[in-house]
Amino acid sequence: MQSFFDERVRFAIEHIWINPLSGKREEALSALREAANMGDGDAFYFLGRCYLGRSFADPVLGLPHDRKFAFECFDKSLELESAVGMFATMHIEGYEPSQGTFIHPPYKSKREIWDKVYGMAMDGEIFCRFLVANAYFYCDVADFLDITPENAGGEEPYLRRVREWAAAAVGLYEGCVNEGLGIAIPNLIDILSSGKNGIPVMKKRADKYKHIAADMGIGAYERIIGNEYRDDNRLDEALAMYERAASHGDGYAYYCLGKFYTFRGVLGMNLKKAADYFEKGIASYPNDKGLCNLLGEIRFRGGQGLACDFPKAFALLDNAYRNGSTWGSDMLGMCYLKGLGTEVDLEMARWMFELNPKKRFAVWGLEELESY
Known part of the structure; x- marks a missing residue:
């Protein structure tokens, strides 16, 4: 197989995207920086990609999210005439090149960029196969090749092409997975399980890839398999899988x-352990409704040596409510009724209680309000 990338870029692809559990994150980042500093446009693209969040690099790497730095790297990648950089950044949401165009010499059109990266993919460059698969999956190929329903001969011929693109994406993604590129799995499972763009639903095939992803150490899929074990009452296996995830x-x-381990937990109540887990989850997802609700409940109710912390309880439950959850509205109602962690507001208390009037605190609170 012909190699199109500098050996330092290949090293980074291996240890950031193919084998993120190798423990060589710093060496890989250093390799990218070294190649970038020597004027390698591909290195700038991959370096920027590292800092665009968990959809672009495995969360296990613990890379910070720095969109500004990522976009600066993309600008340099384009300036240095990287076809991969031009191809891969063209449809990243929010990115607009500072030069005003994605197309740089020696390329004169999107089609020429497509031809270059597609050729690299067909010659065996695994990450280019992934990028081409994405272009098929998201139908960005239509933009590269200027294909529209009008010039394709009508809506039905165009939709036939869309189905062909989806089928091509499946084949390319599966090839990527077979060579260890786990980042290809989420879109592959999406196509197989949803029937996206006319592909027949293939649930068993999708499930197979969920297990492959878990075996590869991809945390999100280890959690999904853990959920399956939990639902089958295989609690020890579920616990082990969640810990791995x-x-x-x-x-x-x-x-x-x-x-x-929280209230109603199936492994016996251990509120300190539950709170520690929820705190760690909130560190990654500070606005997650489920995490905020369940940690808020512990801070509101206390127990097992944990004191009530009403200011924290209110902040957490209010965050969940503002993000669309009414699960903790009865506890929020008590906070407003009694001035727990917030000022007394009887109107808000009634509002919160009436969202879930049959819950225990809501029943008590509404009875008390009727006596005023």
């Missing part, structure tokens, strides 16, 4: 772990 950077796994 958490160790691999999946913040939502802490929610699953905490639920085992």
